[in-house]
Amino acid sequence: MLAARLVGDSGKVIGVDNDAGIIGQAKERVVKAGFQNVSFIKSDIGDIPNNERFDAIVGRLILQFLPDPGAVVNALVGLLRPGGVLAIQDACWGPLLQQSAALPIRSKCVTLMYEAFQSFGAHVDMELVLFRTFQGAGLPPPTMRIEVPIGGDPGITQWVYGLFCSVLPRMLQHNLRVDDVGDMTTLRERLDAELASAKMFASTIGLVGAWSRKPR
Secondary structure: OHHHHHHOOOOOEEEEEOOHHHHHHHHHHHHHHOOOOEEEEEOOHHHOOOOOOEEEEEEEOOHHHOOOHHHHHHHHHHOEEEEEEEEEEEEEOHHHHHHHOOOHHHHHHHHHHHHHHHHOOOOOEHHHHHHHHHHHOOOOOOEEEEEOOEEOOHHHHOHHHHHHHHHHHHHHHOOOOHHHHOOHHHHHHHHHHHHHHHOOOEEOOEEEEEEEEOOO
């Protein structure tokens, strides 16, 4: 919907997902927001029907979960018109690992989540992946930026706990050392107390953005 606002009534936006349920939810949101210039395609991101050509292709938190992000970027670049823009934003673990290093409980949680993402094949070095795959697809070196939300807002301080709970089944499945964080029933309170004791701000995962323009 952000893209729909940017292109205005004279443009159009096509959303792509391989999950019909997610597309259904997105359609409901678009209708509720009153947009007339948004449609959807059910497809894998690397296999979009090639009868469309786009001025811009944008994606967020997608490539890290794909086995071959380079092949997908190649396919996407093929759908761009000359001069079109590819813009991708994905996860960047380095800042979160570094910021949490001085907080023992939080550091254990972050390290376990990092190991969990590695264990089910996610790419945890997306800043390097994006830099390489854009150029491998024939684009100029991308303009890049890493953003790291920090502070004491509950949406930031509770982020580690929320993701840890979401990923916990995968950790158990891969026999990671979840006992290292202690009693789960008190984990949230201990994470908050640790921040308060250290007089330290919290951090979420970083977001690395990369964009480049297809040569004319």
